[in-house]
Amino acid sequence: MKKFAFTLLLLLFVLVIPEHGQAAAGTNKIFLDGRELTAGQDVPVENVNNSVMVPLRMIAENLGYKVDWNQKSKTVTIEQQGKTIKLIVDQTAASVDDKTVILQTAPLLRGGTTLVPIRFIGEQFGLTVTWDNVQKIVNLITPEAAGNNTGNDGNAGDGGTSVVVPPSETTNGLAMVNGLSFNENRLTIAMDGSSVPKVSKITGPDRIVIDLPNATFSDLFGTGQVLDPNLNGSLAVTDYPDVSGIRYSLYSTSPYTVRFVIDLNHAKNYSVEVTGDSSKLVVIDLNAQSTEDTATLPGNNGRKLVVLDAGHGAKDSGAVGVTGKYEKNFNLAIVLKAAELLKKENNIDVVLTRSDDTFLELKDRAAMANNLKADLFISVHANSSGSSAASGTETYYQRADSKAFANVMHKYLVQATGLSDRGVRYGNFHVIRETTMPAVLLEAGYLSNKKDESQLFTESLQNKVAESIVKGIKEYLGL
Numbered sequence: 001m002k003k004f005a006f007t008l009l010l011l012l013f014v015l016v017i018p019e020h021g022q023a024a025a026g027t028n029k030i031f032l033d034g035r036e037l038t039a040g041q042d043v044p045v046e047n048v049n050n051s052v053m054v055p056l057r058m059i060a061e062n063l064g065y066k067v068d069w070n071q072k073s074k075t076v077t078i079e080q081q082g083k084t085i086k087l088i089v090d091q092t093a094a095s096v097d098d099k100t101v102i103l104q105t106a107p108l109l110r111g112g113t114t115l116v117p118i119r120f121i122g123e124q125f126g127l128t129v130t131w132d133n134v135q136k137i138v139n140l141i142t143p144e145a146a147g148n149n150t151g152n153d154g155n156a157g158d159g160g161t162s163v164v165v166p167p168s169e170t171t172n173g174l175a176m177v178n179g180l181s182f183n184e185n186r187l188t189i190a191m192d193g194s195s196v197p198k199v200s201k202i203t204g205p206d207r208i209v210i211d212l213p214n215a216t217f218s219d220l221f222g223t224g225q226v227l228d229p230n231l232n233g234s235l236a237v238t239d240y241p242d243v244s245g246i247r248y249s250l251y252s253t254s255p256y257t258v259r260f261v262i263d264l265n266h267a268k269n270y271s272v273e274v275t276g277d278s279s280k281l282v283v284i285d286l287n288a289q290s291t292e293d294t295a296t297l298p299g300n301n302g303r304k305l306v307v308l309d310a311g312h313g314a315k316d317s318g319a320v321g322v323t324g325k326y327e328k329n330f331n332l333a334i335v336l337k338a339a340e341l342l343k344k345e346n347n348i349d350v351v352l353t354r355s356d357d358t359f360l361e362l363k364d365r366a367a368m369a370n371n372l373k374a375d376l377f378i379s380v381h382a383n384s385s386g387s388s389a390a391s392g393t394e395t396y397y398q399r400a401d402s403k404a405f406a407n408v409m410h411k412y413l414v415q416a417t418g419l420s421d422r423g424v425r426y427g428n429f430h431v432i433r434e435t436t437m438p439a440v441l442l443e444a445g446y447l448s449n450k451k452d453e454s455q456l457f458t459e460s461l462q463n464k465v466a467e468s469i470v471k472g473i474k475e476y477l478g479l
């Protein structure tokens, strides 16, 4: 789109926007040259993984970029002034013209709406993007308005301001690192040009070091990731038990070397894979099988490893009780209490799929237990029914090799809740189907039932349920 049309659209927008245009209350607001953009009342702007995600149509309508959506391939194409960005729903790998970049947060679907990362897109098209972390405001400033200082005076509080890596003759011929992501226990680095990664394992503390010789960061890198003016940055990793974080830096300029460090919670083997021709992906995969260092993994040295899974979390509340209490909070309280008790057991290690109010996909919960080669998997839930009369305790299994475990767990669970016994049942639930060890899903009671709900949120019942989980585990394991 030509600048004239762009300006015209901006002008139209300024004329039609109501005085108090609202981004959904309590969520992030977006200002373009000092004017608030509306996302539409039904579609809130979301902050996902520290990326502000906005509806695609907001970009089309307010920024005047040419936007195309392919329903079949779930691909978003955005064009402006000869530059083309392609993003795919649920994929962190994206492209700018023909270069692969890695997004901090993949585009996602909410109902029929596609949400895309506004900072990344804005910066690609020359907008200055700042973030006021106190007021939760994103400011987009067009080059035209940059001199007028009409924008909200937000600082780049998240440190994510784009850092322009100075181009010079010395960087000619170097490989360019465009981005990184950490997903499914894999570090993926996107890079243009040729650099053969050197990967090594270091102990005390345990970490994996990846050096990319003859490489530097490209201008794109700082838009997808945090990069400070000294060309250092880090990525927090919270959902994977092996990894505490990722660091990266321009380690040396003579010769040029980009270094990534995966900080580990314990020694871990890995495999390295490089794919692509001129635009490459370097993948450091921590799911690699190994016999060498398993002695340091939890659950070894004769100890049994139990994975406790608190159902739901964050945006997914689970069942909502008659008085409005959330299932996710009950589930979390139980696993935290049970984990405390299990930590006192000499022969049992425990890993939680979540230990706070965060969201995890079902497949990630199962993968965590499978990757750890856990001995047992227990998912904690509370139920809900259309009938307020439904009440009581159920234990579910999906695979035949989980049934004996379900019987033992249920025996203690029913005693603990004191609610009516609805039995051990077959249930085709993802987490107990896709796990590879004996796995059960506990439905402690019905939040849609007044009596069950009030009982389930008492400290004494929760303590008893936590104790019953420990008793069941110990009996089943013969400990």
Ligand SMILES: [Zn+2]
Pocket: 311, 312, 318, 319, 327, 381, 382
């Ligand atoms: Zn549930």
